[in-house]
Amino acid sequence: GEDVEQSLFLSVREGDSSVINCTYTDSSSTYLYWYKQEPGAGLQLLTYIFSNMDMKQDQRLTVLLNKKDKHLSLRIADTQTGDSAIYFCAERSGGYQKVTFGTGTKLQVIP
Amino acid sequence: SQTIHQWPATLVQPVGSPLSLECTVEGTSNPNLYWYRQAAGRGLQLLFYSVGIGQISSEVPQNLSASRPQDRQFILSSKKLLLSDSGFYLCAWSPLTGVNTEAFFGQGTRLTVV
Numbered sequence: 533g534e535d536v537e538q539s540l541f542l543s544v545r546e547g548d549s550s551v552i553n554c555t556y557t558d559s560s561s562t563y564l565y566w567y568k569q570e571p572g573a574g575l576q577l578l579t580y581i582f583s584n585m586d587m588k589q590d591q592r593l594t595v596l597l598n599k600k601d602k603h604l605s606l607r608i609a610d611t612q613t614g615d616s617a618i619y620f621c622a623e624r625s626g627g628y629q630k631v632t633f634g635t636g637t638k639l640q641v642i643p
Numbered sequence: 644s645q646t647i648h649q650w651p652a653t654l655v656q657p658v659g660s661p662l663s664l665e666c667t668v669e670g671t672s673n674p675n676l677y678w679y680r681q682a683a684g685r686g687l688q689l690l691f692y693s694v695g696i697g698q699i700s701s702e703v704p705q706n707l708s709a710s711r712p713q714d715r716q717f718i719l720s721s722k723k724l725l726l727s728d729s730g731f732y733l734c735a736w737s738p739l740t741g742v743n744t745e746a747f748f749g750q751g752t753r754l755t756v757v
Contacts, residue, residue, distance in 0.1 A: 573751070574733055574750045630692065633689070
């Protein structure tokens, strides 16, 4: 079955890099995602990676995928106060291509 | 283009009253549909998942139920609300196939049970 885990909290100083980690269990995942949730709002897709890739870069965001260890990470370079939010990783797998979310990592950026 | 509508945005209900939250999706067919709950400052908890009309999977035992009377309509209900039902409820959909593969979220309903 699907299970996605993340650490609950990360605190970084403004200007530093943030690395948010995620592990998943379903080896048949086709896509993996990172979402961002601003306070009081719904989730918005930040970026995604195909399961046959090991890295994707999109401006300040770098996604690394270690398929062997079923480990996904999101690196945010030059973290800003506006990056403070909850970040969710998710995987898409199975016959119905169900999307399963982790519990979210709350990123706090200290000025 | 596809859109998802979720209403109401906020709701204050007394303990023991019924609940009905509605979610509809436009611009797609046969979507996977989801109901999530998020406690204050916490992560997502998947409540219900549906792959088709009348097909509902319940992820956790609880006071709530879900129904999918139409392909693009997903309803979250309760006969009698508990204080512990308070939270932020999010509806989402994802396509079974197609280019856009991710899940798309509604704006959420903040439910306060008093």
